[in-house]
Amino acid sequence: MSFDVIRGKTFEISADYIARMRGIADGIQRIDxxxxxxxxxxxxxxLFDHSTSPILEYLLExxxxxxGRIVFIFSGYGDEPGQLFGRDPGVLNLVPHIVKLTDYSDEDLLRILVKFVKKRFRNDMQVEGGIDGLYSRILVRRLGRGRGKKGFGNTHAVESALLTVCGRQADRVCRERAGGEKPNLFxxxxxxxxxPKPLDALNKSRAWQKLQNLIGLEDIKESIKSFFHRIHVNYQRELEEKKPIRVSLNQVFLGPPGTGKTTVGMLYGQIxxxxxxxxxxxVMIKNPSDFIGEYIGRxxxxxxxxxxxxxxxxxIIDEVHMLYPGKRCGDRRKPDQYRxxxxxxxxxEVQNIPGEDRCVILMGYTEPVQEMLRHCNPGLARRFPIEDAFHFTDFNDNQLAQILDKKLKEQDLTATDLARQVASRMLSLARDRPNFGNGGEVDNILNRAKAGQQKRILANPPTELLQEVILEPEDFDADYDRILRAGRNCEELFKDVIGSExxxxxxxxxxxxxxxxxxxDIDPRPHIPFNFIFKGPSGAGKTTTARKIGQIFYDMRFLLSAEVVECSVTDMVGEFDGETGPKVIELLERALGKVLFIDEAYRLGQSDFSIDAVNELVDCVTKKRFANKLVIILAGYEEDMNELLKANRGLSSxxxxxxxxxxxxxxxxxxxLQQxxxxLGIQIPDLDGSPLGEARKxxxxxxxxxxxxxxxxxxxRDVETLAKRVIAHVFKSHTVKVSGSGGLAISFEELVPxxxxxxxxxxxxxxALGQDH
Structure with a gap:
């Protein structure tokens, strides 16, 4: 039926040249x-994108x-006119009539599917259970779960699903023919x-087998298995025409670096x-920098x-926590509008609906990601529930040793048993380092060992260069046998320290x-103190002893380094409320695997912020992150340190x-002084064993x-100052005193003044001490 509103019947679609002004002009001209x-x-x-606004203006004109000659029809997404046309009132005035089309129902989709199957195969194709039977109904119900979502294709979705069905049929036919069968092509x-049934497909999946063969990750494997069991339950519920339990493919992977998050993510996607x-x-791996634009809208x-x-x-969005600047470390920055x-x-854009043909995995470190999900857009936490996250943990020593053996085998390298033991000990110590790399740390240690081995064999005679190359203990750690010398080293370290018995x-x-x-075979770490109080007067050897403790604990294989990180209370206390805690944590992390020496620690009780530092320190030293992973020494005058410990029982314990x-x-x-x-070879010859010498002494x-x-x-410290004065006196003297042995000397008469x-x-x-002014 015709209303004879316009004279012509020409029909033009602008989809192919929507971004070309000339194409639109030509289309309008042809119709006219x-x-x-x-x-x-x-x-x-x-059209309402900024770059195409001139086209919109052209159309409105x-x-x-x-x-009266051409009917213009605008077709696009949007539940309301404002979503399609934006806020331009001129558009709504010129295009006042809105026809809202709704998505097809499941019954409509089923009829479309039946029509497509009949048309594509000329009524020759049979469907198990009937062309409009159970399996067809399940298929369209899966499609229907995307209804109402932007981009839902309705008829296009049915076409796409039928292509997937035909692809699965083609794969099955090929397998059956390869097995000698004669499958029915129709x-x-x-x-x-x-x-396929999820559990059947899971057992046949090569990716699933690879996942099972990964070292460690037992909790992750169990979590993934439980997840796919829920998928199987939903499959059975669909066969009974029950609504499936809501299961999202999107996941959150939390854990430290090098624990297999990316590897598991790739296998998870293939499964x-x-x-x-x-x-x-x-699998697509992206970083936050791939998402963040240079200007608004990008x-x-x-x-x-x-x-x-x-x-x-x-x-996979790796290090996703970088999309949120966070509130830690006293960060007072305004929210980043680009992030x-x-x-x-x-x-x-991401919906947690069954049947969504996309899996998004957020990956990152546990605490930063948890903070991000707590404080940013609450919709993100609903789409990526933290309670369902997969938690990756550091590999234990045995698993790291297995990873080392695997990498040695993959690279056709050989290591002696002792070399492997040394490497395992180094990995165990390395886990105390901030951001321990787990599997990545194995690569680092192995690379250093290969470099050390090359250096060692190049130093050997040429005849030995032709022999088989084997990694030795010294290739991994040049000082690997230090524990055998630990007792001797202790006495050697203190040989010049007076009164250190x-x-x-x-x-x-x-x-x-x-x-x-x-x-x-007992781990001694829990039974050796790592936290010390040094009490005593100035110059009594507290700092010197701290440095020697670093070497001793390193020799005992408790520390990754003999280094001493020296700081004062000022380095621990922030200037603003909320800054002290992060500063203490940062300091502890910097000292992991080392000695942290806090001088004049009695000042920790002298202000509100310093008390915050004490509370943070007390809390941190018992946490797994820091306990027995660094030596902490609080040093100060005895009376002042006693007052500090009395004021804080937690610190004292x-x-x-x-x-x-x-x-x-x-x-x-x-x-x-004589030392x-x-x-510099200066002696005091007057202090001999004679009665006069004893009197002078x-x-x-x-x-x-x-x-x-x-x-x-x-x-x-003051004895050292005195020694410098003595040395200066001896070397600037016009008549240098010479001892009986021919060396430099200072006399009793010169020293006493x-x-x-x-x-x-x-x-x-x-x-003097004990006297009044």
Whole structure:
């Protein structure tokens, strides 16, 4: 029936040249030349993109010009006119009539499917259960779950699904023919229509077998198995024509680096494809930088483009927490609108609906990702529920050793048993390092060993270069046998430290405990103190002892390095509320595998922020991240440290091991002075064993006794200052004193005035200890 509103019957569609002004003009001209007609502007929502706005303006002008001759129809997505036309009132005035088309129902989709099957195969194709039977109904119900979602294709979705069905049939026919069977080419089976039974397909999946063969990851394997069991339950429910339990293919993978997240993600995607849950199953790996645009609007378009290309595939967004700047570490920055745009677009485009032909996996470190999901667009947490996340953990020592053996085999390398043991010990220590790389750390250690092996064999005679190359212990660790020398090293380290007998005995005791426990295959770490309180006066050797403890704990294979990280309370305390905690954590992470020496620690109780630092320290030292993974030493004056420990019971209980340093005795001060000047060959010949020599020695000791009673006396530090004055006196003297052995010397008569001059200086600075001004 014709209404005779316009004279012409010409019909033009603009879809192929929507972005070309000339093409639209030509289409309008052709219609007008034929006396009028209909001009359909398909995908009209694209016209409202900034880049195509001139085309829209051109169309609006011609709508007015050709009114009564050409009917303009705009077709596109949008539940409301404003979504299709934007906010331009001129468009709504010129195009006032809105016809809203709804998605087809399941019954409609079933009729379309039946029609397509009959037409494609000329009524020759049979379908198991009937062409409109159970399996056809299941197929269209799966399609119908996308109804209402932007991009749902209705008829196009049925066409695409039928192509997938035909593809499955072709694969089945090929397999059956290869097995000697004669399959019916005009039969679509249950497996063709709705895919294989999930558990059957899972057992046949090569990707599933590869996943099972991965070292460790037992919890992950069990979680994935449980997930696919739910998929199988839904398959059975569909056969009973019950609604499936809501299961999303999208996942969150949380864990430290090198634990297999990307590898598992790739296998997971292939398994989904093997089960017919994804049409392709290819894996796309993207980083936040791939989504973030340079200017407003670019982030949204980049995100949409990536999500569109990921249809039918797995999209892995690695280090996803970088999309959220976070609130940690005192971050006071304003929200990043470019990153926020990416997250908002993900929320808008990714739906947790069954049958969605796309899997998005968010990957990152546990705490940052959890923070992101708590604080950013709440829709993201609904689409990627954190409670269903797959949690990857650090590999244990045995698993790291297996990974090492696997990589040695893959690279055709050989290592001696002792070399493998040394490598395993190094990996065990390396896990204390921040951002321990797990499998990546194995690669690093192996690469260093190969470099060390090359250096070693090049140093050998040429005849040995032709022999088989084997990795030796020294290739992994040049100092691998240090534990055998640990006891001897302890005495050697303290040989020049005066009055250190008690400290040596205490530290040597730790070495003996560690040796004994290792002989019985017991890990000594939990039984050796890692937190110390050093109490004592200035210059009594606290810092020196801390450095030596670093070497001792390194020799005992408790630390990755003998390095000492020295800091003050200022380095731990923030300037603003909320900054102190992150500063303490950052400091602890920097000292992992080392010694952290906090000097003048008594200042930790002198302000609100410093008290925050104490509380954070008390909390951290018992956490798995830090406990027994670094040596922490709090040092300060005895009385002040006692007050600090009294004020905080938690600190006292966690730093239960004390090493108390005393003032050097006058006799020890003299011995230390002789050590300092003796390094440059200077002697005090007047202090021989004669009665006169003993008397002179007693006189010098008496001056030292007076010095040690001054308020500012710094023990070893001041003895070193005195030694520098003695050395300067000896070398600037016009008549250098020579000892009987021909070396440099200073006499008793020269030494005492130098000491008395220092004593006068100290008296001027303040009274002796125990005296009033």
């Amino acid at each position: 030349n034929h006396g009028g007609g209909v001009f359909l502007i398909d995908n009209a929502h694209q 011609h709508i007015k010009e050709y009114r 039969l679509l089976t249950r497996e063709d229509m709705i895919g 989904l494809a093997d089960l017919g849950l994804l049409s392709s199953g290819k 982030s949204e378009s980049a995100t949409k483009r990536i999500l569109t290309s990921a249809m039918g595939n797995v999209l 926020t745009a990416v997250i908002d677009t993900l929320v808008a 008690d400290v040596i005995a205490q530290l040597r005791g730790y070495q003996q405990v560690a040796e004994g426990m290792r002989m019985h 966690r730093f239960a091991t004390e090493i108390v340093f005393r003032h050097l005795s006058p006799e020890h001060c003299l011995v230390l 300092y000047i003796g390094r 007693a006189a010098i000791v008496q001056v030292f006794a007076s010095l040690t009673k001054t308020a500012s006396w710094g023990n070893g 130098i000491m008395e001059h220092m004593l006068e200086e100290r008296w001027r600075r303040g009274p």
